[in-house]
Amino acid sequence: GENVEQHPSTLSVQEGDSAVIKCTYSDSASNYFPWYKQELGKGPQLIIDIRSNVGEKKDQRIAVTLNKTAKHFSLHITETQPEDSAVYFCAAGGFQKLVFGTGTRLLVSP
């Protein structure tokens, strides 16, 4: 089955810096790669996703890149703001199930 590894587990940046979170996956059949943001006491919310026929996708300050050959994908947040502080999860899969990474706690200091 699919296995997803996520790094780093914690990431501290200064406001305005960029943040990068990386994930690797094991199943070459996976074709859907979403990223979720989870704020304290809430459920995960989708922030961006990418499918296997696309190498990069951007939405304002957030971008995701996918390298299918190496089986890894990354989340890039530019010009970070304190409200970006949260736990971020990557996931891989498609069809019926998603497998999630273990999460990255991002702390953006003013």
Place this chain on the structure above:
Amino acid sequence: NAGVTQTPKFRVLKTGQSMTLLCAQDMNHEYMYWYRQDPGMGLRLIHYSVGEGTTAKGEVPDGYNVSRLKKQNFLLGLESAAPSQTSVYFCASSYARGETQYFGPGTRLLVL
């Protein structure tokens, strides 16, 4: 639209007690999922359903049962709760396979 809602928000059980967690969605989604979230382990799939009347096992199904009698509801049951089932439980739904999953706010369960 309320999206995905979960009941209750918080519950304390004693070992051996039973309970049912309710998930409801008003988006007419076919697929529904139950996850548990534990520190350092991310979200792990317990059971899922691909449509009304269907259920299937996920990654960690032992100790749990589910039912999907109505398309909008997905119930998670614990017949005999154990301390190892202390966790935060999330329900999610999606329109179709491979599509975005929308999560509820979670149920925090403590088993003493």
